[in-house]
Amino acid sequence: MDIARFRKHSVAVLAAGVLLAGCSASRPAATSGTSMPTASMSVTAPSAPVSGDQVSIDGFAFVPATLKIKAGTTVVWTNRDEEPHTVAASDGSFHSPGMGTGATFSHTFPAAGTFDYVCSIHPMMHGSVVVTA
Amino acid sequence: MNPDGMSRRQLLRHTAWFGAAVGFAVAGGEVISHIAGAEAAEHAHAKPTLRFAQVSDSHIGFTGAPNPDVAGTFGHAIEQINNLGYTPDFVIHTGDLTHLSSPEQFDHVKQMMTGLKTPHVFTVPGEHDSVDDAGQKYRQAFGAGSVGDGWYSFDISGVHVIALVNTLNLRKLGHLGADQLAFVEKDVARLSSDTPIIVFSHIPLFAMYPQWGWGTDDATQALGYLRRFSSVTCLNGHVHQLFSKTEGNVTFYSGTTTAYPLPHPGDGPAPKPVTLPAGKLHDALGIREVSYTTGETTLALKEQRLQ
Numbered sequence: 170m171d172i173a174r175f176r177k178h179s180v181a182v183l184a185a186g187v188l189l190a191g192c193s194a195s196r197p198a199a200t201s202g203t204s205m206p207t208a209s210m211s212v213t214a215p216s217a218p219v220s221g222d223q224v225s226i227d228g229f230a231f232v233p234a235t236l237k238i239k240a241g242t243t244v245v246w247t248n249r250d251e252e253p254h255t256v257a258a259s260d261g262s263f264h265s266p267g268m269g270t271g272a273t274f275s276h277t278f279p280a281a282g283t284f285d286y287v288c289s290i291h292p293m294m295h296g297s298v299v300v301t302a
Numbered sequence: 303m304n305p306d307g308m309s310r311r312q313l314l315r316h317t318a319w320f321g322a323a324v325g326f327a328v329a330g331g332e333v334i335s336h337i338a339g340a341e342a343a344e345h346a347h348a349k350p351t352l353r354f355a356q357v358s359d360s361h362i363g364f365t366g367a368p369n370p371d372v373a374g375t376f377g378h379a380i381e382q383i384n385n386l387g388y389t390p391d392f393v394i395h396t397g398d399l400t401h402l403s404s405p406e407q408f409d410h411v412k413q414m415m416t417g418l419k420t421p422h423v424f425t426v427p428g429e430h431d432s433v434d435d436a437g438q439k440y441r442q443a444f445g446a447g448s449v450g451d452g453w454y455s456f457d458i459s460g461v462h463v464i465a466l467v468n469t470l471n472l473r474k475l476g477h478l479g480a481d482q483l484a485f486v487e488k489d490v491a492r493l494s495s496d497t498p499i500i501v502f503s504h505i506p507l508f509a510m511y512p513q514w515g516w517g518t519d520d521a522t523q524a525l526g527y528l529r530r531f532s533s534v535t536c537l538n539g540h541v542h543q544l545f546s547k548t549e550g551n552v553t554f555y556s557g558t559t560t561a562y563p564l565p566h567p568g569d570g571p572a573p574k575p576v577t578l579p580a581g582k583l584h585d586a587l588g589i590r591e592v593s594y595t596t597g598e599t600t601l602a603l604k605e606q607r608l609q
Contacts, residue, residue, distance in 0.1 A: 251574065264434065
């Protein structure tokens with residue numbers, strides 16, 4: 170179920186990549202900044218189900234929405250949207266600055282636990298990091 | 303291109319989603335709203351007691367394809383206000399002055415707004431103005447004269463104006479919080495019930511589309527304190543499109559943006575900036591004129607597309 174949903178998302182991401190590529194062909198000046206992260210997105214997305222240390226922020230969603238990691242892992246969030254986003258822990262333990270297009274934020278999780286977070290600009294966006302010892 | 307037809311289509315679409323609460327007449331590139339009938343039209347020639355202009359969502363610092371020159375379009379909006387043919391009593395910017403709350407963006411937008419020809423410029427913060435510091439940089443730039451986390455009120459020409467901050471401590475929707483609710487209760491306690499009330503906020507105080515966070519979770523309590531007043535008008539930004547709704551004694555008006563359009567509620571999965579076909583951007587942007595004439599229970603609004 171999760172994998173099926175994720176595949177569907179990957180297809181959407183790839184489609185978006187194609188659309189953006191089309192745009193950059195006709196309007197290179199306006200979109201040159203977005204074409205590179207989009208290209209790397211289409212490569213990394215299919216190989217990152219729910220473990221790993223990368224979270225994409227794409228289409229107003231954290232992908233994957235739940236990331237499973239070992240204690241001590243540094244997680245990197247990358248904003249692929251034109252809109253700025255943040256990564257803000259519900260318990261206040263971490264809070265990124267505003268992340269513009271292509272910006273990244275990293276946080277190291279030293280101990281086991283489940284850490285829920287939202288985008289403080291668009292708080293309907295939810296994600297969580299599940300840390301095991 | 304026919305701008306009137308465009309606007310009418312948009313309004314018809316609004317009506318289809320939400321049902322018509324307010325009638326609109328389109329004339330000469332302007333959208334004039336009346337509430338339930340001819341009262342406003344009958345008094346159209348009386349000299350207004352209060353006239354002000356609203357701009358919103360300038361997003362200074364945004365550089366995406368939907369509008370690569372947000373400073374340019376905001377500059378046009380300022381020019382348009384300066385050429386209304388009269389000096390507005392004040393100008394209100396209903397938030398998202400900046401895109402990312404950086405000190406440079408606050409400097410830039412503040413400097414631009416010094417070009418407004420009006421005795422007073424008022425603001426409320428958007429969530430883009432309080433991205434990572436609970437509004438500290440916003441209050442440094444624009445918070446003079448405010449209390450609490452940036453809210454305030456004032457009286458002008460017999461009208462009581464309340465400016466609220468609902469972009470801090472967000473869980474899902476806009477949020478006012480206990481301190482601000484207490485402020486509103488105390489603020490209006492001394493006023494007689496026939497005092498016209500105008501409320502500014504960034505996020506709508508009505509449930510425009512909660513799935514996208516377009517509402518305020520504790521607004522009902524604030525509006526409860528205003529229930530005894532015969533005329534309450536709430537003006538907001540945030541949604542980058544015109545919309546209006548009446549609930550009892552309160553009429554809500556969402557304003558458009560000077561930066562870039564957002565989708566209509568539920569149109570697509572998320573409120574992502576919309577890139578319009580070349581030449582169409584200005585039709586989605588604009589400014590709003592608001593006037594109040596003593597003796598009337600409603601304010602007159604005039605929406606102007608960006609020229």
